[in-house]
Amino acid sequence: MFKTKGKKLVLAIALLAGIFTYYRFAAITFEPYKNEEEVLPSTSRESIAKEVSALSRYMTPKEVEDVVKFIVSVDARGSIVEVRAEVLENANVKKTQEFARELSVIIKGKKLSELTAIDKVGTSSLTTEAFNEILDDLKSQL
Amino acid sequence: MRSLTILRVNCNRMQTLEFAGLGTQWTVIVDDEQFSDHAKGAILGFVRTFEDRFSRFLLSSETNAFRHALPGTYEISEEFADLLRMADRLRVLTGGVYDPAVGGLLEHCGYRAAALGELPTVSPQDFVIHQWSLQENALLIIAGPIVFDLGGMGKGYCIDVVGKILKEHGYRYFLVDGGGDILATEKRDGSAWRIAIEYPGKPDTAAGVVELRHQGLAVSDSYRRRFGKWHHLMDAQAKRSVDSLVGCAAVASTAWAADCMTSGLFFAKPEQFPDVAREFSARYMVFRNDGTAIVSSDWSGAIF
Numbered sequence: 001m002f003k004t005k006g007k008k009l010v011l012a013i014a015l016l017a018g019i020f021t022y023y024r025f026a027a028i029t030f031e032p033y034k035n036e037e038e039v040l041p042s043t044s045r046e047s048i049a050k051e052v053s054a055l056s057r058y059m060t061p062k063e064v065e066d067v068v069k070f071i072v073s074v075d076a077r078g079s080i081v082e083v084r085a086e087v088l089e090n091a092n093v094k095k096t097q098e099f100a101r102e103l104s105v106i107i108k109g110k111k112l113s114e115l116t117a118i119d120k121v122g123t124s125s126l127t128t129e130a131f132n133e134i135l136d137d138l139k140s141q142l
Numbered sequence: 143m144r145s146l147t148i149l150r151v152n153c154n155r156m157q158t159l160e161f162a163g164l165g166t167q168w169t170v171i172v173d174d175e176q177f178s179d180h181a182k183g184a185i186l187g188f189v190r191t192f193e194d195r196f197s198r199f200l201l202s203s204e205t206n207a208f209r210h211a212l213p214g215t216y217e218i219s220e221e222f223a224d225l226l227r228m229a230d231r232l233r234v235l236t237g238g239v240y241d242p243a244v245g246g247l248l249e250h251c252g253y254r255a256a257a258l259g260e261l262p263t264v265s266p267q268d269f270v271i272h273q274w275s276l277q278e279n280a281l282l283i284i285a286g287p288i289v290f291d292l293g294g295m296g297k298g299y300c301i302d303v304v305g306k307i308l309k310e311h312g313y314r315y316f317l318v319d320g321g322g323d324i325l326a327t328e329k330r331d332g333s334a335w336r337i338a339i340e341y342p343g344k345p346d347t348a349a350g351v352v353e354l355r356h357q358g359l360a361v362s363d364s365y366r367r368r369f370g371k372w373h374h375l376m377d378a379q380a381k382r383s384v385d386s387l388v389g390c391a392a393v394a395s396t397a398w399a400a401d402c403m404t405s406g407l408f409f410a411k412p413e414q415f416p417d418v419a420r421e422f423s424a425r426y427m428v429f430r431n432d433g434t435a436i437v438s439s440d441w442s443g444a445i446f
Binding site for chain 2: 115
């Protein structure tokens with residue numbers, strides 16, 4: 001019993017450490033612009049200005065520790081150009097690729113008035129006439 | 143109530159057609175010196191007809207045709223079958239959380255055509271969403287009446303058809319904006335269209351910029367069409383509004399696929415996002431309520 005609990009504790013610590021490491025490096029790296037003039041990145045490797053990497057350790061459901069190296073390439077403005085994941089130890093390749101399909105980034109936003117050469121703004125649809133017409137009725141039912 | 147009128151046509155190299163349709167504002171831009179009246183008429187006619195056929199707020203529409211239907215098999219139009227077929231893919235992908243048959247539930251929550259008047263009071267939890275399936279172009283209604291609500295997915299389909307109409311009229315360089323969801327080719331000079339993505343809940347702020355070149359973009363958030371605790375994105379299983387995320391954006395090869403992707407993001411579990419993205423060959427950004435976002439690693443564009 002003790003052995004099982006201890007093992008789970010070690011696993012939990014390793015998992016948290018991995019998440020923390022990944023989040024810390026990735027999130028800081030992807031906090032990109034800080035009031036600089038916006039320029040769209042190119043997706044070509046020629047545009048890569050910086051590569052950072054971080055090791056992440058996490059446990060599989062079979063309680064095998066996976067070690068994965070995430071390599072994140074950004075351009076001069078900090079835009080993500082490419083993300084790769086290299087398996088270092090024991091990792092299931094397919095699972096690693098799935099894990100690398102998403103990144104957590106900090107979104108601060110930038111005033112539209114600060115952007116240049118924008119053709120359109122992609123938005124959620126404005127409220128429809130039909131919705132406006134029955135809004136009072138809806139509110140009365142709350 | 144329904145309006146579909148030309149508001150403005152610009153006279154420069156970029157010719158613009160603006161109109162209201164499907165309950166939102168549309169802008170069609172052709173990067174050409176001529177935007178023929180014939181092409182404009184075809185676009186306006188199609189959007190008007192599409193709205194007549196598929197708006198849940200028009201009681202004569204095809205989506206309302208099964209409001210009083212008994213169980214059985216019904217022939218439906220090829221276009222409606224295409225829309226429901228795609229909706230069925232989303233239903234399967236999300237484990238039934240997305241279901242276009244929530245139209246009746248939305249109506250009982252108050253989001254309904256004024257012409258329906260008062261409806262019997264039914265708790266959302268007690269409202270029964272009847273099952274349906276497709277067999278080729280036949281709709282099988284298993285237990286009882288259904289009101290369909292195609293939502294943003296229908297608009298994406300409509301945007302793509304407007305793009306086809308433009309191509310049929312010889313236009314190769316254009317952008318179709320249907321209420322913020324966009325289909326764009328490249329510009330005449332070969333450059334991409336630069337599109338800012340609105341930060342959810344902040345209309346004056348961009349979360350990023352993408353370049354579109356023969357691609358569709360869909361953006362959705364849970365701030366609009368909200369009434370107190372309710373929202374128009376309804377979980378068909380839990381029978382309550384979806385509030386797991388505050389907004390999302392998707393880029394795919396068509397506006398329809400991009401719209402399906404944003405619907406999938408709202409209704410799928412986070413661990414299902416990559417599967418949904420694979421289904422629609424889409425890239426995505428999901429906004430969480432803590433100022434962070436999940437971005438697919440193939441996302442291309444500036445993030446602010």
